[in-house]
Amino acid sequence: MNILKMVEDQLPSLSRQERKVALQVIQSPQEVQQMSITTLAKKVEVSNATITRFVKKMNCRDFYEFKLQLASGGKPEAKEISKGSIADDVFSFYKNVLSDTSERLKMDELRKIVEVISNCRRIYIFGIGSSGYTAQEMSQRLIRMGIAAFPMNESHIMYITSGIIGKDDVILALSSSGSTSDLNKAAAMAQKNGTKVIGITGVEKSKLYELSDYPVLVKNSDFVDNTHFVNSQFAITYVLDIITTLLLENETFRRRLNHTVEIVMENKFNNSL
Numbered sequence: 312m313n314i315l316k317m318v319e320d321q322l323p324s325l326s327r328q329e330r331k332v333a334l335q336v337i338q339s340p341q342e343v344q345q346m347s348i349t350t351l352a353k354k355v356e357v358s359n360a361t362i363t364r365f366v367k368k369m370n371c372r373d374f375y376e377f378k379l380q381l382a383s384g385g386k387p388e389a390k391e392i393s394k395g396s397i398a399d400d401v402f403s404f405y406k407n408v409l410s411d412t413s414e415r416l417k418m419d420e421l422r423k424i425v426e427v428i429s430n431c432r433r434i435y436i437f438g439i440g441s442s443g444y445t446a447q448e449m450s451q452r453l454i455r456m457g458i459a460a461f462p463m464n465e466s467h468i469m470y471i472t473s474g475i476i477g478k479d480d481v482i483l484a485l486s487s488s489g490s491t492s493d494l495n496k497a498a499a500m501a502q503k504n505g506t507k508v509i510g511i512t513g514v515e516k517s518k519l520y521e522l523s524d525y526p527v528l529v530k531n532s533d534f535v536d537n538t539h540f541v542n543s544q545f546a547i548t549y550v551l552d553i554i555t556t557l558l559l560e561n562e563t564f565r566r567r568l569n570h571t572v573e574i575v576m577e578n579k580f581n582n583s584l
Contacts, residue, residue, distance in 0.1 A: 313384045314369060314377070314380040314381050314384045315336070315337060315340060315381070315384055317369055317370075318333050318336050318337055318369060319337060321333070321368060321369065322334075322337075325365070325368070326361075326364075327573065327576075327577050328357045328358075328361045329357075329361060329364065329365045329368070330573075330576060331355040331356070331357055331573065332351070332355055332357060332361065332362055332365045333365065334355075335351065335354060335355050336381070340381055340384075343378070343381060344378050344381050344382050348362050348363075348374040351374075362374060404532075405542075405545055407530070408530045408532060408545050408546050408549075409530075409545075409546070409549055411530035412529045412530040412546045412549055412550070413549075415528045415529065415530070416527070416550065416553070420525070420527070421527070421550075421553060421554060421557060422557060423525065424509050424525050424527070424554060425554060425557040425558055427481055427507060427509065427525065428453075428458065428481060428483075428509075428554070428558065429458075429558065429561060429564075431479060431480060431481040431507075432459065432479040432480055433459040433460070433461065433476070433479075433480045433481075434453065434458060434459065434460045434461070434480070434481045434482070434483055435460075435461050435463050435472055435476065435480065435481070435482050435483070436449050436450050436460060436461070436462050436463065436482075436483045436484075436485065437463045437464075437469055437482055437483070437484040437485065437494050437497065437498060438462070438463075438464055438484070438485040438486070438494070439464055439465075439466065439486075439491050439493065439494055441487075441543055441544050442464075442485040442486055442487065442491075442544065442547070443462070443464025443465075444464075444544070445485055445544045445547055445548060445551070446462040446463065446464055446483075446485055447462040447464065449462075449483070449485075449551050449555075450462040452551075452555050453558075455567070455568050455571040455572065456558060456559070456564040456565075456567050456568050456571075457563070457564065457567040458558075458564070466493035466494070466497065469493060469494060469497035469498075470493075470496075470497050470500070472497070472501075473497040473498070473500040473501035473504075473506075474500065474504075476501055476504060476506050477504050477505055477506060478504065478505030478506065478507075480501075480506050481506065481507050481508075481509065482498050482501055482506055482507070482508045482509065483509045483511070484498050484508060484509065484510045484511070484519055484523070485511050485512075485547055486510075486511075486512050486517075486519050487512065487513045487514075487529075487531055487532065487543055487544070487546075487547065488512070488513065488514055488517065488531070489510070489512035489513065489514040489517025489518060489519035489520050490514070490517050490518055490519070491519070494519070495518045495519055495522060498510070498519070498522060498523075499522055502522070502524075507524045507525065508522065508523045508524050508525070509523060509524070509525040509526075509527070510522070510523030510525070510526050510527065511527045511529060511547050511550055511551075512526070512527075512528065512529070513528070513529050513530060513531025513532070513546065513547075514531060515528050527550055529546035529547055529549070529550055530546045531546070532545065532546065
């Protein structure tokens, strides 16, 4: 069996500390190949003995043998998508959306947004409909980093919130069309209290783009051949992934995230026993 596949299969049965090693191996196998056992132990904050126990559970005599198997296993070959298939159609759609969105993005502007989020007291993430689900998911990411984040996906609650937040707070507004009336009105109301608005939308001349203090333009899925049921939030999620990754350059946020992920995994695997 491929060593990475074995690590994935054995993950639920590992101890809490061993799972930290396993996740590092799964996520960065090539990096682990270049590490000494001491370097890896320091990286994931476990003891050398924990790594020794881990590799023995993977049927390896020692860490050196484990690294050899890791090197020889290689990456699993990507499954080829047949041309003209439904899978190919969806893949082409997503590729176009990502490519066009990437061309629109300016990293210095995204880094400024990350700075604003990092220094705010609270961040309220506005989104209605599909964007509301994206707002909930992004809020969970930020909460795991220790950032006070609150998803708002109902217009009445947005209005109430906008009336009480202030200059130390931030709104992250998500709308593919940029023309969601209630969302835009609530965001504009908050601006009167000094609240900064980050807006992510697919339409440059939209109300949301124009009112935002920090506007981000993505590819609108409506502008691609989108006659099938595909994820209209894909471009927005791509930008949120970039913002999340930039936030994790902050050591404090990264440490908090690792700690909360560890707690969640511990609970998840304990409940599965």
